[in-house]
Amino acid sequence: MKSYRKELWFEAPERRAFINITPQVEKCLWESGIKEGFMLVNAMHITASVFINDDESGLHHDYDVWLEKLAPHEPVSQYRHNRTGEDNADAHLKRQIMGREVVVAITHGKLDFGPWEQIFYGEFDGRRKKRVLVKIIGE
Numbered sequence: 001m002k003s004y005r006k007e008l009w010f011e012a013p014e015r016r017a018f019i020n021i022t023p024q025v026e027k028c029l030w031e032s033g034i035k036e037g038f039m040l041v042n043a044m045h046i047t048a049s050v051f052i053n054d055d056e057s058g059l060h061h062d063y064d065v066w067l068e069k070l071a072p073h074e075p076v077s078q079y080r081h082n083r084t085g086e087d088n089a090d091a092h093l094k095r096q097i098m099g100r101e102v103v104v105a106i107t108h109g110k111l112d113f114g115p116w117e118q119i120f121y122g123e124f125d126g127r128r129k130k131r132v133l134v135k136i137i138g139e
Helices: 022-032 057-070 080-084 089-098
Strands: 002-010 017-020 037-043 048-053 101-107 118-123 130-138
Touching: 002 022, 017 057, 022 037, 022 118, 022 130, 037 118, 048 089, 048 101, 048 130, 057 089, 080 089, 089 118
Parallel strands: none
Antiparallel strands: 002 130, 017 118, 037 048, 037 101, 037 130, 048 118
């Protein structure tokens, strides 16, 4: 059994963003040389997310609108967490909804995706560097 680990770094210029990280993750798989196994991809920050869905701009817009309705950024005073001097309580809630990580099967050296599936980094409190962990285990 082999193991591979790599950190990917992202810095979204906006507060919120959805970034397709599938090409970077596929590069990790190629570097690992693993042909059969599993890949874990997880956000290493509590205001960011990793999730799988379609790479369609209308859907990303809908996510943004929906998440803002569920956990609006403003007024920042509505959140107890923000009394600490932060203004990112909404980002913590959005991350909880969108999830921390994904696990993808690896078959014949490829990510074993369904139709249209891609891996995304979701940023909910951007404008600073954050990392994503890629961990691959297999043969």
